[in-house]
Amino acid sequence: MTTLESDDIQHILLTRAPAMTGRYEFLSFKSAAGGRAWLSAIMEKVHSAKAMRESVAQDKRWVTVAFTFNGLRALGVDDASLATFPEEFRQGMVARAEMLGDTGANHPSHWTDKTSSPDLHAIVILFARDAAERDRCVSEHAKLIANCQDVEVLSTLDLEATPPFEYAHDHFGYRDRLSQPAIEGAGDAPTPGSGAPLKAGEFILGYPDENGHITLPQPESLTRNGSFMAYRRMDEHVGRFRDFLREHGKTPEEQELVAAKLMGRWRSGAPLVLAPEKDDPALGADPQRNNDFNYKQQDPQGYAVPLGSHIRRMNPRDTGANMSRRRMIRRGATYGPALPEGAAEDGVERGIAAFVICASLVRQFEFAQNVWANDKNFHELGNERDPIIGNQDGTLEYKIPKRPIRKKITGLPAFTTVRGGAYFFLPGLKALRHLASLS
Amino acid sequence: MKERNSMTTSPEQKDWTKPAALAIPEGGYFKDKVEQGRYGPVFPQTPACYGFSIMAKIKPGTKQNFYAYAQNIEKAVGATPDCLAVLKLHYLRWLLFDIKGDTYFMYQGIFDTDFDKYTEDAVAIFASTGLNTVFENLEGFPVDWKTNAAAFIKFVREHQCPSFLEYGEYPYVSADEIKKALKLKAAFSTALDQMQ
Numbered sequence: 001m002t003t004l005e006s007d008d009i010q011h012i013l014l015t016r017a018p019a020m021t022g023r024y025e026f027l028s029f030k031s032a033a034g035g036r037a038w039l040s041a042i043m044e045k046v047h048s049a050k051a052m053r054e055s056v057a058q059d060k061r062w063v064t065v066a067f068t069f070n071g072l073r074a075l076g077v078d079d080a081s082l083a084t085f086p087e088e089f090r091q092g093m094v095a096r097a098e099m100l101g102d103t104g105a106n107h108p109s110h111w112t113d114k115t116s117s118p119d120l121h122a123i124v125i126l127f128a129r130d131a132a133e134r135d136r137c138v139s140e141h142a143k144l145i146a147n148c149q150d151v152e153v154l155s156t157l158d159l160e161a162t163p164p165f166e167y168a169h170d171h172f173g174y175r176d177r178l179s180q181p182a183i184e185g186a187g188d189a190p191t192p193g194s195g196a197p198l199k200a201g202e203f204i205l206g207y208p209d210e211n212g213h214i215t216l217p218q219p220e221s222l223t224r225n226g227s228f229m230a231y232r233r234m235d236e237h238v239g240r241f242r243d244f245l246r247e248h249g250k251t252p253e254e255q256e257l258v259a260a261k262l263m264g265r266w267r268s269g270a271p272l273v274l275a276p277e278k279d280d281p282a283l284g285a286d287p288q289r290n291n292d293f294n295y296k297q298q299d300p301q302g303y304a305v306p307l308g309s310h311i312r313r314m315n316p317r318d319t320g321a322n323m324s325r326r327r328m329i330r331r332g333a334t335y336g337p338a339l340p341e342g343a344a345e346d347g348v349e350r351g352i353a354a355f356v357i358c359a360s361l362v363r364q365f366e367f368a369q370n371v372w373a374n375d376k377n378f379h380e381l382g383n384e385r386d387p388i389i390g391n392q393d394g395t396l397e398y399k400i401p402k403r404p405i406r407k408k409i410t411g412l413p414a415f416t417t418v419r420g421g422a423y424f425f426l427p428g429l430k431a432l433r434h435l436a437s438l439s
Numbered sequence: 440m441k442e443r444n445s446m447t448t449s450p451e452q453k454d455w456t457k458p459a460a461l462a463i464p465e466g467g468y469f470k471d472k473v474e475q476g477r478y479g480p481v482f483p484q485t486p487a488c489y490g491f492s493i494m495a496k497i498k499p500g501t502k503q504n505f506y507a508y509a510q511n512i513e514k515a516v517g518a519t520p521d522c523l524a525v526l527k528l529h530y531l532r533w534l535l536f537d538i539k540g541d542t543y544f545m546y547q548g549i550f551d552t553d554f555d556k557y558t559e560d561a562v563a564i565f566a567s568t569g570l571n572t573v574f575e576n577l578e579g580f581p582v583d584w585k586t587n588a589a590a591f592i593k594f595v596r597e598h599q600c601p602s603f604l605e606y607g608e609y610p611y612v613s614a615d616e617i618k619k620a621l622k623l624k625a626a627f628s629t630a631l632d633q634m635q
């Protein structure tokens with residue numbers, strides 16, 4: 001079995017920091033020397049997965065650094081090396097917009113965080129235990145930037161967990177972080193239902209993947225123990241979402257069921273396959289049980305989990321082909337203030353700022369976006385897209401299988417809008433040093 | 440701004456009771472309505488569904504491999520009827536023909552999804568079910584195709600001969616819908632039988 005070089009892999013790939021807050025900063029390098037000076041200083045703060053695990057109890061902040069294709073070039077990576085990176089990464093997320101479903105309101109021309117700019121070179125991700133620690137780190141980083149010539153902050157995004165803080169959930173109220181692929185050699189045992197651990201090469205460059213093949217753009221000193229990250233900033237229209245639940249459910253119980261049918265899980269996290277009629281919060285909270293289900297045997301027609309629901313699209317489990325080649329690691333956090341229950345939509349942006357991490361953007365992330373989320377005919381559904389993340393223009397429908405007659409919702413509104421995004425390369429720790437020492 | 444777009448997808452237009460024909464411009468695309476796939480522009484859906492016609496010269500002396508391969512596929516599908524399910528096929532027609540002493544292979548497939556969507560799955564099927572040898576007998580086929588889906592699809596695209604006319608007697612109906620209708624018919628006849 002492969003041993004992972006967890007002392008060289010950035011912590012975000014293998015671990016989840018116990019952060020309640022944080023911040024992303026999007027940077028541009030006006031000169032290679034400026035970028036490298038910044039990198040030389042910041043890389044000392046980046047935890048490897050191993051270091052993070054050893055000191056997580058004491059630590060209060062965790063830093064991740066990643067680069068766009070233009071960023072690698074700006075730091076001085078040569079053309080021969082750049083040419084060995086995958087086509088979709090070289091093009092960047094903006095060039096792939098139409099295929100990803102980023103059209104209409106989701107189109108990069110509307111993004112205001114400058115992530116669509118060709119000048120975007122790097123992201124620095126800060127996860128912090130509390131607001132005081134974040135503030136301290138933010139001012140430290142501002143000092144560093146002030147000391148580095150030629151490094152510009154294009155935009156920033158502050159992260160906030162949403163109340164109640166006892167468990168992770170999004171602004172719509174869905175419990176999150178329940179299903180995650182396990183990686184062979186990473187050490188943690190998969191929770192029941194998460195499937196056998198996958199070969200590390202599905203997520204980390206330099207290891208055999210599920211086909212036994214090793215992918216490694218050149219030079220190895222830059223790419224080994226690295227990975228690719230798709231960043232998605234998604235605005236969640238909470239007012240619209242709650243209106244929709246009220247419109248389609250007369251009682252609070254019915255409204256909860258409508259919410260559950262869109263996701264495939266109750267907002268408590270309880271999977272509909274295991275709790276089809278009634279919510280079961282204890283089930284939702286129990287990692288030994290809350291991911292232990294499949295579809296082919298347990299719910300082939302979608303009477304519990306509609307075929308078009310978010311989790312059934314994003315991981316069709318035993319009803320999808322070639323599934324071991326299509327899994328993704330999800331990281332990130334919520335941002336923006338919570339909208340109190342009962343309050344009217346206030347027009348303030350709030351949502352999820354997420355990273356999808358995988359060894360092949362085209363095979364994993366882009367497939368999920370293009371086929372699972374946005375193919376109107378996925379599972380022969382006809383005229384449907386993912387109700388949470390699909391490109392919704394108000395003309396599509398959502399079908400909820402039910403005996404004797406299914407329920408069909410027409411004119412589904414867009415509950416989310418893409419507000420930013422980019423493709424990043426996430427180097428290993430040695431590779432950060434390699435980049436900092438380029439000349 | 441360019442909207443996502445597919446020329447014929449509005450449900451009203453997809454009336455299976457009305458036979459439909461579609462003339463396709465030279466090159467295979469409707470220029471202002473091209474939908475982008477992960478590996479490039481997507482060939483349009485027509486009344487005869489999605490599909491392709493790939494033509495490639497075979498390596499000299501490999502003709503028998505194609506006949507042997509056909510036997511393999513027959514056996515594989517016999518043993519595991521759903522082994523090609525991912526491809527969402529209606530029909531495959533494979534043939535060999537000669538031009539000036541060279542033998543060419545033509546692969547015509549009619550299916551219900553843009554091929555690019557499931558490229559990696561298709562490659563995985565070919566690689567895993569022992570159905571792997573025949574393409575290697577085609578000239579110019581990438582040797583690393585098993586691990587390089589992009590090279591595989593590039594070959595397919597370069598050898599695609601787009602149609603200029605397609606027709607459907609029951610246009611746009613997917614294989615799945617047909618199977619559902621037949622199942623329903625079978626269930627009805629059983630029910631009627633039981634009422635005798």
Ligand code: HEM
Nearest residue numbers: 170174175176177178179232234311314315352368389416
């Ligand atoms: C506003 C945006 C989004 C929201 C509110 C959202 C919400 C959720 C929730 C609540 C779950 C269930 C919890 C779990 O299984 O861990 C989930 C699962 C998942 N989501 Fe999302 N998500 C969003 C965007 C995305 C995006 C952009 C992707 C990838 C392209 C994605 C991929 C997945 C996957 C792979 C799962 C796990 C499914 C499973 O294994 O059963 N999600 N999401």
